[in-house]
Amino acid sequence: MVASRGQTRGRGDLEQQVYAALAAGGGPMTTADVRDALGSELAYTTVMTVLARMQTKGLATRIRAGRSYAYSAVVDAAEVTAHQIHRLLDARGDRAAVLTRFARGLSPEESQLLLDLLGPDAEPEQT
Structure with missing residues (x-):
């Protein structure tokens, strides 16, 4: 569930939502896949930034998928x-x-x- 316009998210809420989408995806997901799983209300660049930060924190891995990356959750x-x-x-x-x-x-x-x-x-x- 994504916060609608005018609502604010708690710190870490978006990361948790992105992680949940990755974990439920059952395999590597591109930024567009994750954005679609979240309901497409977020900017592509927002989702891309969250995924990159999660990868830096060790919460996700990424592999090349064409000109982009596909991400997977790495911890339970x-x-x-x-x-x-x-x-x-x-x-x-x-x-x-x-x-x-x-x-x-x-x-x-x-x-x-x-x-x-x-x-x-x-x-x-x-x-």
Whole structure:
């Protein structure tokens, strides 16, 4: 779903929409393919810029397709969400405060899952 004229998108919303279109595409998609999948309301150059930025971030790969490129999603939705959380944490000054408030909002089941994932043998991933 694309925001209509006069509506503003949240930061990252367009990237998420483009990623969703790539992931649902089932194979490499050109800029025009992605634009069509999004409803063709966006400028071609806007979609092209988003795809290029996603490729730079490692969220998509591209291969030559004639005079253009065809893009593919390279990570699953969970990894994209995790990447976005890391970016949000990086943008805030007090990680401990953000993580504390996040943890307080978890259900008992989610808390247990997190504890299991962070068990004694778990090593933090390097990002």
